[in-house]
Amino acid sequence: VDNFINLVKDYNNTVGSVGLSGDFAPFTKTDYDVEKISSLWTAKHGDFIGTNCRINTYTLLKGKIKIPQVKSDTELLFQDKDAIDKGKLFDTKDQANFDILFSRVKTEATQDVKVHAKHMEDYYKHFTFDAKARMLSVVVHDNLDGDSLFVGHVGVLVPTTDGYLFVEKLTFEEPYQAIKFSSKKDCYKYLTTKYKDYTGPGLAKPFIMDNDKWVDMD
Numbered sequence: 001v002d003n004f005i006n007l008v009k010d011y012n013n014t015v016g017s018v019g020l021s022g023d024f025a026p027f028t029k030t031d032y033d034v035e036k037i038s039s040l041w042t043a044k045h046g047d048f049i050g051t052n053c054r055i056n057t058y059t060l061l062k063g064k065i066k067i068p069q070v071k072s073d074t075e076l077l078f079q080d081k082d083a084i085d086k087g088k089l090f091d092t093k094d095q096a097n098f099d100i101l102f103s104r105v106k107t108e109a110t111q112d113v114k115v116h117a118k119h120m121e122d123y124y125k126h127f128t129f130d131a132k133a134r135m136l137s138v139v140v141h142d143n144l145d146g147d148s149l150f151v152g153h154v155g156v157l158v159p160t161t162d163g164y165l166f167v168e169k170l171t172f173e174e175p176y177q178a179i180k181f182s183s184k185k186d187c188y189k190y191l192t193t194k195y196k197d198y199t200g201p202g203l204a205k206p207f208i209m210d211n212d213k214w215v216d217m218d
Contacts, residue, residue, distance in 0.1 A: 004059045007051055008176050015040045020175045027179055027190075034173045041173070048086040049172045055080060055089060056169040056176075057154045058098045061135055065101065066128035072096075072103035076142070076150050083172065101127075105149040107141065111204045116141055116149055117214035124212035133158050134211050136166070136187065138195045141204040152198055152206065157187055166190075188215050 012020060015037045041050060051059075054077075074081065077099065084090050090098060107119045120139055129135060133156055140152035155168030163182040170177060181187045188208050198206045208215040 001060065004056060007056065011050065011176065014044050024180060032174050038173050049083050051083060051169060052080065052172045053154045053169050054102050054151060055083065057135060057156055058101060060156050061133060062094060062097065064130035064133050067097045067100050068126040070100060072099040074099045075145065076104050077102060102151050107147045107149050109147045113204050113207045116204050117207055120149055120209055121212060121214055127212060129211035136191060137209040138191050138206050139209055140198050140206050143203060153195055188217060192217055
């Protein structure tokens with residue numbers, strides 16, 4: 001958590017003048033001045049592009065997830081790996097565990113989400129996740145190099161006294177967000193709606209995993 005907060009502070013101290021941080025307010029669609037953010041970030045950090053959703057989620061949850069030592073497919077993690085290397089974010093063990101947690105998973109050439117969800121559940125059944133600090137993943141179907149599944153976005157959901165708090169880093173450029181929800185279902189709906197267009201011809205629509213289980217929104 002300390003490492004995560006340090007990343008948040010560095011980001012906000014670097015680009016906070018764009019008007020990112022503030023008190024909780026009713027949630028509306030957020031649009032950020034990515035061009036201005038990028039110029040401020042690059043001026044301070046050079047070719048280190050910062051951190052994204054996967055890097056921050058691993059930073060928060062690495063002590064809460066038991067990760068099996070299996071072979072990983074990191075073909076789609078090239079930007080993450082470059083950021084981790086240039087930012088000196090993880091040691092060798094953490095890098096390996098990160099690669100396994102967010103490995104590309106083989107699937108079939110179908111638009112049936114149930115088929116893809118079964119492959120993700122089969123992959124994650126070898127992991128032990130935390131019941132309170134939950135990893136919510138938006139899984140994307142990709143077929144540029146064979147059919148595979150990939151965690152396109154991810155964040156951490158924790159219970160609060162009156163509902164749930166979802167913590168995420170939107171993209172390398174875009175900021176951290178903390179959103180309060182009254183139920184898990186509301187958070188699932190937010191993620192499903194926000195990332196519904198992360199698909200293409202012949203591809204399945206994105207779907208949500210709550211830890212190691214598929215969230216059936218139908």
